[in-house]
Amino acid sequence: MRKIIIASDSFKGSVSSLEVADACEKGIRQVFPNCEVVKLPIADGGEGTMNALVTATQGQHVRCRVYDPLMRPIEADYGILGDGRTVVIEMAAASGLPLVEPEFRNPMKTTTYGTGQLIRDALEQGFRKFIIGIGGSATNDAGIGMLQALGMQFTTGIPVRNTLLHGGQALRQITGIYKSNMPAELQDCRFTIACDVDNPFSGPEGAAYVFAPQKGADEEMVKQLDEGMKRFARLIAQTEGVDIEAIPGAGAAGGLGGAFLAFLPATLRSGITTVLNALHFDQHLQEADLVVTGEGKLDAQTLRGKAPWGVLQAAQKLKVPVIAMAGIVEDKQVLLDAGFAGVYPIHEEGLPIEQALKREQTLHDIQYNIAWYLQHHPQKDQQAIS
Numbered sequence: 001m002r003k004i005i006i007a008s009d010s011f012k013g014s015v016s017s018l019e020v021a022d023a024c025e026k027g028i029r030q031v032f033p034n035c036e037v038v039k040l041p042i043a044d045g046g047e048g049t050m051n052a053l054v055t056a057t058q059g060q061h062v063r064c065r066v067y068d069p070l071m072r073p074i075e076a077d078y079g080i081l082g083d084g085r086t087v088v089i090e091m092a093a094a095s096g097l098p099l100v101e102p103e104f105r106n107p108m109k110t111t112t113y114g115t116g117q118l119i120r121d122a123l124e125q126g127f128r129k130f131i132i133g134i135g136g137s138a139t140n141d142a143g144i145g146m147l148q149a150l151g152m153q154f155t156t157g158i159p160v161r162n163t164l165l166h167g168g169q170a171l172r173q174i175t176g177i178y179k180s181n182m183p184a185e186l187q188d189c190r191f192t193i194a195c196d197v198d199n200p201f202s203g204p205e206g207a208a209y210v211f212a213p214q215k216g217a218d219e220e221m222v223k224q225l226d227e228g229m230k231r232f233a234r235l236i237a238q239t240e241g242v243d244i245e246a247i248p249g250a251g252a253a254g255g256l257g258g259a260f261l262a263f264l265p266a267t268l269r270s271g272i273t274t275v276l277n278a279l280h281f282d283q284h285l286q287e288a289d290l291v292v293t294g295e296g297k298l299d300a301q302t303l304r305g306k307a308p309w310g311v312l313q314a315a316q317k318l319k320v321p322v323i324a325m326a327g328i329v330e331d332k333q334v335l336l337d338a339g340f341a342g343v344y345p346i347h348e349e350g351l352p353i354e355q356a357l358k359r360e361q362t363l364h365d366i367q368y369n370i371a372w373y374l375q376h377h378p379q380k381d382q383q384a385i386s
Contacts, residue, residue: 003036006038007293011296019183024366024367027376031371031375062077090135091132091253104213143257147259148164156170167287171232179263191265192267199250201245202245203230207253211251229251247268272305275307302335325344
């Protein structure tokens with residue numbers, strides 16, 4: 001074995017993507033001590049995207065003061081990649097669901113304002129190239145919070161533009177959009193929006209009906225939020241000439257995807273594809289014998305744009321075999337039929353969930369399983385990767 005690439009997402013709630021890579025390397029060294037091991041921590045646009053890209057490119061973090069989804073002051077980071085020109089922001093750092101205590105979660109009130117503050121801080125530092133990961137939001141405000149932090153103003157039937165509007169509850173009230181106070185530099189920017197869902201802006205498969213219940217919305221709130229999204233989409237069509245209802249992914253992060261597409265120089269991209277492109281993954285695949293990937297749970301949903309699926313698709317182009325590991329594996333045959341050379345649950349059957357989630361247990365089991373695989377994989381795989 002000459003070269004193995006480790007490109008795994010985090011095992012959420014247990015270990016980071018970098019920790020997964022380190023554990024895999026230890027297992028590989030047990031079997032092939034002289035093998036070249038390339039560690040590329042990855043993510044698919046949600047939690048861990050910033051750290052994965054900053055770590056892999058030897059970039060840096062920037063900390064600034066922003067507001068959380070309930071407009072409480074917090075400190076949040078964004079990253080500058082190793083090229084010194086590209087900023088990577090996780091909207092969840094300022095507007096994410098974990099920032100709101102369960103009893104206070106309410107997408108009628110939560111705002112993306114803090115995400116806009118992160119963008120503005122980087123803009124004022126002179127950056128013009130952005131990668132924005134929009135997974136894990138606590139919001140359903142169609143991005144109006146972010147837009148207000150960037151200088152946009154709204155009216156609600158009365159001629160006042162300087163009152164901040166917070167949360168999805170405001171969407172049904174907005175009657176006017178004013179962009180005159182937004183920095184002109186925004187039009188010189190390029191925003192790549194990393195996303196792993198293709199939901200529309202509104203409707204039965206849209207932001208409110210599919211995701212708002214996870215963020216604290218009851219049935220009546222969902223109806224009101226969806227009505228607000230429809231009204232706001234009509235207003236955008238009238239004022240901007242953009243039909244965001246027709247764009248897959250506009251409903252991502254409670255409509256934040258749609259806000260970027262309607263008002264900023266933005267392109268919506270698969271989260272994992274964006275990350276792999278930023279890491280020049282295709283170049284790393286050259287002369288690789290094997291790729292190891294994984295995430296906390298592997299199932300049929302993995303094939304709808306999750307990190308391991310993106311890794312597999314890229315590797316298949318160069319006929320490099322990919323094995324995947326996870327804490328939980330379901331639909332194994334579906335995954336094998338999709339092209340994975342092997343799919344493995346790392347834990348022993350029957351291990352209690354509280355034990356399986358422990359960091360030390362997960363790292364041990366990852367190391368053990370990759371070593372076991374390299375020693376015992378089927379002969380047909382041996383021929384493919386030896």
